[in-house]
Amino acid sequence: MTRIRNNTVVVTGASRGIGEAAARYFAKAGAKVVLSARNEARIRDIAEDIAAKGGIALAIRCDVSQAADVERLMTEVRARTGAIDVLVNNAGTIDPIARLADSDPQAWGQIVDVNLKGVYHGLRYAIPWMVESGGGTILNISSGAATSALEGWSHYCATKAAVLSLTRVAHKEYGPQGVRVIGLSPGTVATDMQVSIRTSGINPVSQLDPNVHIPPEWVAKALLWLCGPDADPHLGTDFSIKTNEGRAAVGLALAD
Numbered sequence: 001m002t003r004i005r006n007n008t009v010v011v012t013g014a015s016r017g018i019g020e021a022a023a024r025y026f027a028k029a030g031a032k033v034v035l036s037a038r039n040e041a042r043i044r045d046i047a048e049d050i051a052a053k054g055g056i057a058l059a060i061r062c063d064v065s066q067a068a069d070v071e072r073l074m075t076e077v078r079a080r081t082g083a084i085d086v087l088v089n090n091a092g093t094i095d096p097i098a099r100l101a102d103s104d105p106q107a108w109g110q111i112v113d114v115n116l117k118g119v120y121h122g123l124r125y126a127i128p129w130m131v132e133s134g135g136g137t138i139l140n141i142s143s144g145a146a147t148s149a150l151e152g153w154s155h156y157c158a159t160k161a162a163v164l165s166l167t168r169v170a171h172k173e174y175g176p177q178g179v180r181v182i183g184l185s186p187g188t189v190a191t192d193m194q195v196s197i198r199t200s201g202i203n204p205v206s207q208l209d210p211n212v213h214i215p216p217e218w219v220a221k222a223l224l225w226l227c228g229p230d231a232d233p234h235l236g237t238d239f240s241i242k243t244n245e246g247r248a249a250v251g252l253a254l255a256d
């Protein structure tokens with residue numbers, strides 16, 4: 001079991017889906033969790049619910065596309081908890097889904113601001129604290145789209161590929177100083193994002209039977225596992241739980 005008790009774990013995009021499940025899971029394992037997202041009412045409600053169940057949780061509003069927001073988030077977490085042990089760079093979006101010639105340049109750029117620059121901002125403002133305190137773990141939520149091409153997803157594929165590149169560079173630059181950086185490619189997960197994908201009807205992912213999506217709690221379990229030493233061989237890469245090899249390592253049910 002990965003030791004996480006009393007560690008401070010910051011989760012971006014924690015107002016629903018994978019981020020909410022991760023915050024709840026880490027809190028149950030004894031971590032002090034910091035939930036951040038734009039929907040402040042929602043993260044406050046989740047934090048209150050975690051506290052009512054005996055966990056420790058803070059809610060701090062943050063739009064990851066804004067560097068100043070992320071800098072303030074990290075400064076406030078440090079001031080209120082004394083540490084940033086784990087950062088889960090989870091906030092991400094896929095809307096609007098459109099083929100290149102139909103895409104809106106402004107909306108395309110907004111995806112870059114959230115999916116790519118949001119992760120960069122997290123790295124930029126968490127790494128200095130982690131280096132100062134002797135180390136930490138940064139988990140970047142990746143996707144199979146980082147290494148494959150899907151119609152209608154040019155913004156998503158391009159930004160996830162770039163995030164994989166950030167994972168590699170951050171590991172190279174700060175691994176020697178104790179900062180563990182790993183990507184997690186979860187496969188398809190039953191969240192609002194898959195509802196948008198299905199509605200688009202554009203590529204084979206949109207045609208999947210919703211029953212094949214894994215629950216967000218599985219992703220949360222994998223994220224906790226990635227915080228422990230068994231995951232060290234995967235530092236600086238994307239670890240996948242789409243494969244049975246990855247699932248077995250984490251202790252998840254295997255696919256048929």
Ligand code: NDP
Binds near residue numbers: 019065089092190
């Ligand atoms: P959801 O749409 O359910 O949740 C997305 C989360 O991101 C919300 O909490 C939302 O909160 C937050 N968010 C969006 N924009 C911003 C922003 N500018 N600043 C801060 N938070 C933001 O998606 P998932 O839970 O499915 O996705 C989470 C991550 O997992 C994403 O990075 C996604 O790409 C990745 N992923 C998902 C897969 C899936 O099948 N679902 C598969 C592979 C990867 P709010 O609106 O309150 O800001």
